[in-house]
Amino acid sequence: MRQPNRRYVWGLTICADEVYACLMLNDGFFVSPAMRISEPGGRKMLISWLVQWSMCPEDRLGYDPTMCRVPNSDDADVGGSNSGKVDDKRYTIDCYDDKSQETTTYITKRTIMSADDMLGRHTRCFVATRHSGSGTESSANEVVIKDAWSPAKHPPLEDPRDEIKLLRKIHDTFEQDTPDHIYPNMLVGSHVRLDQKDKSVIDTTDAIFNAAGVDRIDPPSDPGTTSAWKHQPLRAHRRIAMSPVGHSIKTVQNEAELIIVLVEAMNCYSSVLSQCGVLHRDISTNNILVVRDGKDTIPRGLLIDFDFAVNVDTHERSARPERSGTMPFMSIANILNLDTPRTALDDWESLLYVVCWLATVGITSSHRVPDAELGKKPIKYWRIGSPEEIAEAKRNHMDSARIFQSNIVEKFCAQYKLLPRFAIALHKALFGNSNCPGALLGLKVYGGDSSDDDDDDDSFNGDSGDSGNKPTGGPNDPLVKRNAHVDEILANLEKVLGKFKRKAITVL
Secondary structure, three states: OOOOOEOOEEEEEEEOOEEEEEEEEOOEEEEOOOEEOOOHHHHHHHHHHHHHHHHOOHHHHOEOOOEEEEEHHHOOOOOOOOOOOEEEEEEEEEEEEOOOOEEEEEEEEEEEEOOOOOOOOOOEEEEEEEEOOOOOEOOOOOEEEEEEEEEOOOOHHHOOOOHHHHHHHHHHHHHHOOOOOOOOEEEEEEEOEEEEOOEEEEOEHHHHHHHOOOOOEOOOOOOOOOOOOOEOOOEEEEEEEEEOOOEOHHHOOOHHHHHHHHHHHHHHHHHHHHHHOEEOOOOOHHHEEEEOOOOOOOOEEEEOOOOOOEEOOOOOOOOOOOOOOOHHHOOHHHHHOOOOOOOHHHHHHHHHHHHHHHHHHOOOOOOOOOHHHHOOOHHHHHOOOOHHHHHHHHHHHHHOHHHHHHHOHHHOOOOOOHHHHHHHHHHHHHHOOOOOOOOOOOOOOOOOOOOOOOOOOOOOOOOOOOOOOOOOOOOOOHHHHHHHHHHHHHHHHHHHHHHHHHHHHHHO
């Protein structure tokens, strides 16, 4: 939904003499029975709908009362006459904080992410400053406001997947022991609250249904069971103000900058895991930002979006974790939902896919590969097909050093010199451990010990062969076996990061 201040949308559909009222929510579209305008009963029902819409409060139309469009007369950047016209690009946003129990009002300066899809989390992000209360902006530092409808468990305030709780945990930990890297510093955060029937309620899917006098029902667990329109998953409306302000990873100017940004983001990842006990579970191109302190300074990497993150101390490792993340960058075990614990190695595998993807499609506009050309490269199978087909493609691409080079690395943009070596080193650390080599069953990938950190040892020396085995996720699956060697593999990955950050800084 392009309107940032809409929680949901009503609509009318006309088909011949039949009119339907439509309600569009995060997880589906719902249509009323047909109102035949050629019949008195149908016309009466349509008039009833129109009267209700014209007389009900704006929040019943789906508008968010905590987010208001800014009149031009109050917006110095818009200019023009004091006509009171509304600038649909700028908003005042009330951000309640559940810790201080105070509300801070911000005014947006620009939108950096809009909710273009009709379904889903409807994540929106704005760069904003604190509102002074006098109709003008204060000179306070810029913040990023994230507004999203995240999947939730009931009751939402006790949901262990709550990004607000996890970011507050990170804030409190790093406030006492400031790390060398930057991190998402939450300043204000809470579930959005609305006034309904003279009481404050958390804005959730339940709140929307209750305002209409209907009780939401959780969807049936059996996918084969027929469900009614009231069977909807619970979502919670959460809002966070945080710093620093970052920019898309596509704003890096060369491959050396990209490597530095990725290394810094993964340094943050490791600190958040080791010091805060939070596993991110969604490393992707959208969740790593570029932060610059000045025009000519070396960029820094910022890891964001902890919507899928979990506390590793409370995460149920005995149960099969739910699939999470962004498909082209999801680990193989994650895609297949293998019955094995998700570890940091799944996120590091995602980092490898991020490197390969960006090196293939191009990291700057001058290097960007057209979609038609991308469609000729094997990496296209990381985003098309069923989850099983995507996982099978990745298994085959990752299993052998030779195949990884010929199918993936050799398809990188020809201008890149560091990125191929970076990808090779990451691949060797992840899939070349002698205790659990490859990505299919029973294969050896590298001839040597993957812990070797020689600066010139970024080459391939393995071959693939043909196992003839279909991966099952059983005890002989290398993706399962590697969980017994997490610390060793992570140590090798950390060496790779340090080595290539030094190389990238030298290039710059």
